[in-house]
Amino acid sequence: MKLLSPEVYAKSVVASVQEYTLLSARAVGNIFSGKRYWADIFTQMDSIGVGSLPIVVLTGFFTGCVLALQAAVSLKEFGAVGMTGRLVALSMVKELGPVLTGLMVSGRNASGMASEIGSMKVSEQIDAMRALGTDPTRKLVTPRLVATVVMLFFLTIISDSCGTAGGALISVFLLRLNGSTFFHTAYMALDHGDVIGGLVKPLFSGFIIATIGCYYGMTTKGGTQGVGRATTQAVVVSSVLIILVDFLVTQLMIGIFGR
Amino acid sequence: MTSVTRPKTRPNELEGDTPLVEFRKVSIGFDGNQVLRDISFRVMRGETRIILGPAGVGKSVLMKLANGLMEPDSGDILIFAKSIRNISIPEMYEMRAHVGMVFQESALFDSLNVEENVAYRLNEEMVDPTETHNRVVEALQFVELEKAIAKFPSELSGGMRRRVSIARAIINKPDLILYDSPTGGLDPITSTTIIELVVKQRDVTHTTSLLITHRPQDAFTLATHRYNLEAGHMEKIPDNGIDDSTRFLVLHEGRIVFDGSTLELTHSQDPWIREYLS
Numbered sequence: 001m002k003l004l005s006p007e008v009y010a011k012s013v014v015a016s017v018q019e020y021t022l023l024s025a026r027a028v029g030n031i032f033s034g035k036r037y038w039a040d041i042f043t044q045m046d047s048i049g050v051g052s053l054p055i056v057v058l059t060g061f062f063t064g065c066v067l068a069l070q071a072a073v074s075l076k077e078f079g080a081v082g083m084t085g086r087l088v089a090l091s092m093v094k095e096l097g098p099v100l101t102g103l104m105v106s107g108r109n110a111s112g113m114a115s116e117i118g119s120m121k122v123s124e125q126i127d128a129m130r131a132l133g134t135d136p137t138r139k140l141v142t143p144r145l146v147a148t149v150v151m152l153f154f155l156t157i158i159s160d161s162c163g164t165a166g167g168a169l170i171s172v173f174l175l176r177l178n179g180s181t182f183f184h185t186a187y188m189a190l191d192h193g194d195v196i197g198g199l200v201k202p203l204f205s206g207f208i209i210a211t212i213g214c215y216y217g218m219t220t221k222g223g224t225q226g227v228g229r230a231t232t233q234a235v236v237v238s239s240v241l242i243i244l245v246d247f248l249v250t251q252l253m254i255g256i257f258g259r
Numbered sequence: 260m261t262s263v264t265r266p267k268t269r270p271n272e273l274e275g276d277t278p279l280v281e282f283r284k285v286s287i288g289f290d291g292n293q294v295l296r297d298i299s300f301r302v303m304r305g306e307t308r309i310i311l312g313p314a315g316v317g318k319s320v321l322m323k324l325a326n327g328l329m330e331p332d333s334g335d336i337l338i339f340a341k342s343i344r345n346i347s348i349p350e351m352y353e354m355r356a357h358v359g360m361v362f363q364e365s366a367l368f369d370s371l372n373v374e375e376n377v378a379y380r381l382n383e384e385m386v387d388p389t390e391t392h393n394r395v396v397e398a399l400q401f402v403e404l405e406k407a408i409a410k411f412p413s414e415l416s417g418g419m420r421r422r423v424s425i426a427r428a429i430i431n432k433p434d435l436i437l438y439d440s441p442t443g444g445l446d447p448i449t450s451t452t453i454i455e456l457v458v459k460q461r462d463v464t465h466t467t468s469l470l471i472t473h474r475p476q477d478a479f480t481l482a483t484h485r486y487n488l489e490a491g492h493m494e495k496i497p498d499n500g501i502d503d504s505t506r507f508l509v510l511h512e513g514r515i516v517f518d519g520s521t522l523e524l525t526h527s528q529d530p531w532i533r534e535y536l537s
Contacts (some may be wrong), residue, residue, distance in 0.1 A: 124362045127328050128367075
C-alpha cells in the first residue's frame with residue numbers, strides 16, 4: 001500500500017469534504033429549481049420506506065421489549081416498577097427510536113445507494129447519463145435525498161410506536177403490570193420538546209444517509225473492488241455521523257426545551 | 260458603444276470553414292502522471308477523424324474531454340466554435356444535445372430495456388411517446404437490431420450492446436458522434452459489423468465523427484471502404500480508392516505523433532509509426 005505524506009493526506013481530506021459539500025448543496029438546490037423526477041422520487045420512497053419497514057418494525061419492537069425488561073429489574077429495587085412505561089416511552093421517542101431507525105436504514109440503504117451508483121460509475125453509466133444530457137445529481141441524488149428524509153421521518157414514528165407497544169406487551173404479559181398504568185405514565189412523561197426532538201433527528205439522519213451513500217457511489221474508483229470499498233465506507237461514515245449528529249441535536253434540543 | 264458578439268452554439272449556424280472540434284494545447288494529468296500533453300488538432304464538418312494509438316495512451320481521456328465529461332488542466336477545447344471551459348452547466352447540456360457518444364463498454368443502463376435505452380434522450384426531452392417509439396424503431400433498424408427492442412442489456416452479446424449504443428447515440432441525429440473504441444474487446448467478425456455501421460453512418464448522413472481504435476486494421480477498413488446503399492452493404496472503394504473525409508490522428512506517450520490523411524500516414528517515415536502500423 002502506498003503511504004501518503006501528512007500534507008497530501010490532509011489535502012485529500014479537505015478536497016473530499018469540499019466535494020461532498022458541493023454535491024449536497026447541488027442536491028438540495030435541485031429540489032427548488034428545474035426538472036423534478038417525481039417517478040424516481042416515488043420509486044425511491046417505495047424502496048427506502050416500504051422496503052425498510054420490516055427491519056424497522058422488528059428492531060423497534062424488540063428494543064421496546066428489552067427496554068421494559070431491563071427497566072423493570074432496575075426500577076424494582078426502588079419500588080418504582082410502575083414507572084416502566086415512562087422509561088420505555090421516553091427512551092424510545094427521544095433516543096432509541098430515531099437513532100436505531102437511522103442506523104438500520106443506513107445499513108440497508110446507504111450501502112444500497114453507494115453500490116448501485118458506484119456500479120453505474122465504474123461501468124460508465126454515469127458518464128453516459130451526462131453525455132445524454134441528464135444531470136446525474138438531479139436524476140440520482142436528489143430523489144434519494146427527498147425520499148430518505150421523508151420516509152425516515154415516518155419510519156421513526158413507526159419505530160417509536162412499535163417500541164412502546166413491545167414494552168407494553170412485556171409489561172402486561174411478562175411483568176404482570178397494569179396496561180393502563182403503563183400507557184398513562186408513558187403519555188404523561190412525554191413533553192412537546194421530547195416529541196419534537198425525536199422527530200427532528202431523522203431529518204438530519206435521512207440527509208446524512210442519502211448524501212453520504214450517493215457521495216461514495218459517485219466517487220467510486222477501481223472496478224468491483226472499488227464498489228465494495230465505497231459500500232463499506234458509506235455505511236461506516238453514515239453510521240458514525242448519525243450518532244455524532246444525534247449528540248449535537250440532543251444538546252441543541254436541551255438548550256431549546258430545557259430537557 | 261461596443262458591440263458584443265455572442266458565441267454561436269448551434270452547429271448549423273457555423274460557417275463551412277469553422278472546425279466542429281478544436282483542441283488548443285490541451286494537457287491533462289492524474290495523480291501526478293501526465294496523460295495528454297499539448298494536444299492540438301481540428302476536426303472539420305463532415306470529417307471522420309480516427310484516433311489511433313496503443314492502449315493506455317490517453318485516447319479515451321481525449322474523447323471525454325471532447326464531450327466536457329472531463330476538464331483539461333491547461334489549454335482550451337472548442338466544440339461547435341465555443342469553448343467548453345468555464346461554460347455553465349445548462350450551456351454544457353445544450354452543447355451535448357448535438358453530440359452522440361458511443362462508450363467503450365457500451366454503458367447501457369442495466370435497469371432499462373433496449374427501447375428505453377435508445378429512447379433515453381427523447382424521454383428526457385418529453386417527446387411524444389408514439390414519435391419516440393417510431394424513432395427508436397428507425398434507429399434500431401439502422402443498426403439491424405429491431406428484433407431486440409424488448410430485451411435487457413444483460414440478454415445481449417457484446418456486439419449487440421455496441422449496436423444498441425450506436426442506436427442510442429444517433430437517435431436525435433447529432434452533428435458530432437464520438438466513438439470510444441467501438442470495436443474494443445470484440446471478435447474480428449463482430450468488429451467488422453460495427454465498422455460497417457460506422458461507415459454506413461458516415462456515408463449516409465455525413466455526420467462529423469471522432470473514432471478511437473487501437474486496431475489499425477479497423478482504421479484502414481474505414482478509410483478504404485464505402486457503404487453501398489442500394490446493395491445494403493459495405494464495399495471496398497474501387498481502384499484502391501481512399502475516403503477523403505477520413506483522416507488520422509496518432510497518439511504516442513500522450514503526444515500527437517501524426518495528424519494527416521490516410522496516404523500521408525501510410526507513407527510516414529517515422530520509425531515508431533511504421534512499426535506500430537506493421
